Amino acid sequence: MPTLTDLLRDGQLVRHHRPCQRVIVEPAVWSAAAQGLSEGSWTLLGLWGEASAVHMALLDEPVGAIGIISLEGLEGSYPSVAGHHAPASRPERAIHDLFGLEAKDRPDSRPWLDHGRWYLRFPMGARVGPEPKAAPYKFLLAEGEGLHQIPVGPVHAGIIEPGHFRFTANGETVVRLEERLGYVHKGIEALMAGATLDRAAQLAGRTSGDSAVAYAYAFSRAVEAAAQLDIPPRAVWLRALMAELERLANHLGDIGAICNDAAFSLMHAHCGVLRERVLRTADVAFGHRLMRDCIVPGGVVGDLNPEAASALRGLIAEIRQKFPPLIELYDNTASLQDRTVGTGTLKPQLARQYGAGGYVGRASGRAFDARQALRYPPYDSLTFEVPVLNEGDVNARVWIRIREVEQSLALVEQILDQLPDGPVRNEVPDLNEPREGLALVEGFRGDVLVWLRLAETGKIDRCHPRDPSWFQWPLLEAAIEGNIVADFPLCNKSFNCSYSGHDL
Amino acid sequence: MRKLLFESLVRAPLTEPVLRPDAAMDELGVAIDTAARRRLGRSLSIRAVDAGSCNGCELEIHALNNAFYDIERFGIRFVASPRHADVLLVTGPVTRNMREALQRTYDATPDPKWVVSVGKCGRDGGCFAGSYAVVGGVSEVVPVDLHIPGCPPPPIDILKGLLALMEHTSMRTDTR
Numbered sequence: 001m002p003t004l005t006d007l008l009r010d011g012q013l014v015r016h017h018r019p020c021q022r023v024i025v026e027p028a029v030w031s032a033a034a035q036g037l038s039e040g041s042w043t044l045l046g047l048w049g050e051a052s053a054v055h056m057a058l059l060d061e062p063v064g065a066i067g068i069i070s071l072e073g074l075e076g077s078y079p080s081v082a083g084h085h086a087p088a089s090r091p092e093r094a095i096h097d098l099f100g101l102e103a104k105d106r107p108d109s110r111p112w113l114d115h116g117r118w119y120l121r122f123p124m125g126a127r128v129g130p131e132p133k134a135a136p137y138k139f140l141l142a143e144g145e146g147l148h149q150i151p152v153g154p155v156h157a158g159i160i161e162p163g164h165f166r167f168t169a170n171g172e173t174v175v176r177l178e179e180r181l182g183y184v185h186k187g188i189e190a191l192m193a194g195a196t197l198d199r200a201a202q203l204a205g206r207t208s209g210d211s212a213v214a215y216a217y218a219f220s221r222a223v224e225a226a227a228q229l230d231i232p233p234r235a236v237w238l239r240a241l242m243a244e245l246e247r248l249a250n251h252l253g254d255i256g257a258i259c260n261d262a263a264f265s266l267m268h269a270h271c272g273v274l275r276e277r278v279l280r281t282a283d284v285a286f287g288h289r290l291m292r293d294c295i296v297p298g299g300v301v302g303d304l305n306p307e308a309a310s311a312l313r314g315l316i317a318e319i320r321q322k323f324p325p326l327i328e329l330y331d332n333t334a335s336l337q338d339r340t341v342g343t344g345t346l347k348p349q350l351a352r353q354y355g356a357g358g359y360v361g362r363a364s365g366r367a368f369d370a371r372q373a374l375r376y377p378p379y380d381s382l383t384f385e386v387p388v389l390n391e392g393d394v395n396a397r398v399w400i401r402i403r404e405v406e407q408s409l410a411l412v413e414q415i416l417d418q419l420p421d422g423p424v425r426n427e428v429p430d431l432n433e434p435r436e437g438l439a440l441v442e443g444f445r446g447d448v449l450v451w452l453r454l455a456e457t458g459k460i461d462r463c464h465p466r467d468p469s470w471f472q473w474p475l476l477e478a479a480i481e482g483n484i485v486a487d488f489p490l491c492n493k494s495f496n497c498s499y500s501g502h503d504l
Numbered sequence: 505m506r507k508l509l510f511e512s513l514v515r516a517p518l519t520e521p522v523l524r525p526d527a528a529m530d531e532l533g534v535a536i537d538t539a540a541r542r543r544l545g546r547s548l549s550i551r552a553v554d555a556g557s558c559n560g561c562e563l564e565i566h567a568l569n570n571a572f573y574d575i576e577r578f579g580i581r582f583v584a585s586p587r588h589a590d591v592l593l594v595t596g597p598v599t600r601n602m603r604e605a606l607q608r609t610y611d612a613t614p615d616p617k618w619v620v621s622v623g624k625c626g627r628d629g630g631c632f633a634g635s636y637a638v639v640g641g642v643s644e645v646v647p648v649d650l651h652i653p654g655c656p657p658p659p660i661d662i663l664k665g666l667l668a669l670m671e672h673t674s675m676r677t678d679t680r
Contacts, residue, residue: 117600123636154605157584159552159565162602183601184556187635202631209560209656253566266505272570273518279567289658290560329505500558 004042004060007033008067017436018225022055022068027079030071033058037085043355043368045440046449046466047081047091049099051126054078055464057438057449059355064373068438068451080106087354087471098189100125110138113182113503124190142168142176150485154183158489161499165488172484177477185503192463197223197428200460201296204450207465208501209290213239213246214443215465215501216295218450221376222463223297226437226454227428233420235299237378241312241415242282242291242300243441244408248319249278250444251401251408254496258398259330261489262339270326274319281315284308299425312416316409327402340395344479344491348390354475357446357468359404360495362388363396370442382414392479394494431458445469445498467501518571520660547579548670551589551613555606555642556632557596560656561623565593567659580666586612591669592646595622597629598639610646618649620669623656630655 011023025033033056037044045057045066053072059065071078080103081088092103093112100122114121116134147168154162164180188207192200204219205212217239224231256271279289285308286294294301330336346356348365355361361368369386371379387403389396436453446468455461476495480488552565568575575581583589586609598606610619621642624630629640642648652665 115601117603118636119600120636154602155553155586155609159554159562159582161554161557161559161562162605183605184554184596184599185601185637186556186597186599186632187637188632190637191632191635199631206558206560206631209558209563212560253563266508269571270508272567273572276567276570276572283658290563290656292560292655325508329508333505498559 002032002036002041004058004063004065004067007036007058007069011069014070014436016226016433017068017438018228020066020068020438022070022436022438024072025069027071030056030069030081031079031084033069034079034081034084034088037081037088040352044081044085044087044471045355045447046451046464046470047088047095048451048464048466049095049101049124050462051099051124052101054095054101055451056081057451057466061368061373064375066438066440074101076100077102077104080104082106082108085353087474090474091470098122098124100127100129113185115182123187124193137180139166139178139180140176144170144175146170147175163499167485167488169485172486174480174483174485174488177480177488179473179477181473181499182503184500186500188504189462189464192460195460197297197458197460200463202293204463204465205292205295207504208467208498210250211246211443211445211448211467211498211501212290212292213242213295214441214445214448215450216293217243218439218441218443218448219452219463219465220295220297221439221441222437222450222452223428223454224437225439226435226452227297227431228435229298229426229428231299231426232423234303234422235424237415237419238300238304238424239295240378240382241412241419242286242294243443244411244415245278245282245285246291247444248405248408248412249275249282251405252278252319254493255326255330255398255401255405257496258340258394258490258493259336261493262336264333264336267326267330267336270322274322277315277318281311284311296425298428299423301425303424309416312412316412319405319409323405330398330402337395339487339490340398340494341393343394343487344483344494346392346475346479348392350475350478351392354471356471356475357442358444358472359397359400359446360472360475361446362386363400364392365390368447370440370447374440376441378415378418381418382411384411394490397494428458431456434461443468445496445501446472465501465504467498467504469497469499469502473497473502519574519577520572547581548591548666549581549583549589550591550593550666551583551586551609552593552595553586553606553609555594555596555602555626555645556599556638557623557625561595561626564656564659565595565622565662568663573659573663575663575666578663578667578670580670586610587614589613589617591618591620591666593620593622594642594646594648595626597625597632597635598642598645600637600639603639603645606642606645618669619646620650620652620665621648622652622662623654625655627651627653 011025097114121129150167256268259267351364449466452463
């Protein structure tokens, strides 16, 4: 079996791409890479386009190595990856909608992000097309006696993001779920093209509101990789502190919200209090509850506020005291376990195929965690475990979160103990040539990938942020099959995929 | 579970004291007639609509339900359908893909109704303004009665804004 290194050797190396290699390949190598994906030789990390190019980021999991292969100088089409490897299907549909590049013989040629409501077609393509006629979207069929359809959304019953779910049910049992997303597509990639670093960092931090830190972190690391910029040690550690606080807040919120969707509001109330405590402490420490705009290329915007250390230690002590009884409550409430155990099971084989990150992957046997696999600083000097389960049900996804809360508490303590002194920000140097960079950062939901090219002016030429949800959303469709419609909110919350991060 | 419930009985509440709404809350222009006011009493049913937000505002709207803000003590509650709502709480720059859904949600809300837009993006599209995929602020699509600024506004600001809306409406009633 060829390795990723062998594959990359067959291409023309792109200068100034860091920290990994990007090579321009022939269509035959591209197709061989797609074949390798389907055989499980490597994992698809991302697939994105440009006006006349497509790029595919690949991960060699056992080695922890990443490589990008590109097809350049395209004239309207390229060989389909999805034809070999299903997880590439939605990215290929998005590439078509945004750039007008057609993946030849792709299995699904329906639009994805383009709902026929922009005033143009192919907004980032070489040739921007005229306004199309909105055609009705053809949902996939499920045929059989007694089947009926339930359309849900885009406006949902709760306070959540918009998206459409089309259920085909047989009585109470879901036979097929099909998602239709793209409602919150804001054109972030187009807004980033030509933007200054400040503005692009602001946009990156607003790609998915619950991952404001993870996105700013990944974006900044990608810029620093491209510009070969080292940042002050204190900034490295403060970034990890923010990332762990964000993980704590989101996991605590999710654990409560999942139980709430099983009508167990007591957990929701108590977890909600702990989440609020985390956000308030983040506000004390960094001046913003969601720590938005705190991480920038070159470091972090400001140092910790003086009262932060004691507030953070107080927070850790409080969660350490109050969380264990809640875990016990979760574990010992039979009516709740009845809802979460065995519900929405995602098979390990699918999680592996899709390269699902975060708790979705780790609850189904895929142990990947960017902090551990790539050991980016300061995680190379921190001690933590990556919890993994194989059951793949809602219960397993709750337990992964519980274990990760415990790990994050320990990480925050370690960071506070070892936090170096010194400045927190370096200036981004002037560039005199185009540079490219890639970064992968573990957000609470999974690995956030940012790839970018800086122009010689120092502005963004092209930036692609890839949310972990791209490879989790399709799995929700698989996990819900055979469950009852009433368990959908429970399954959906246990995945908690991002709409905005996915739709961009 | 019993232990946890008993503890909650004797522990002091976490809830923040009752707030005085900011009189200076900007863009507070609410039109309401006495009859409507009488019908609503001191309760508001809110339907949240994400018309394209990054999800930041939703997180803080969610927080209004936690024990610290406990929004239901003011008679304000979130409902599952626009048909049950007095107020639409709209977030985000309105995306072109959500425009019709927002309009139809508005049309499905019975009169009298108010629209409160939340966040910088809700006002004018924020940092997403000018995109091919974005219409702009909420007022580009439906009439907005109150705007709550911030990115995202902390829950306390959203609460103040909603209380200001209620206060303002009762003030108008008193003077008539």
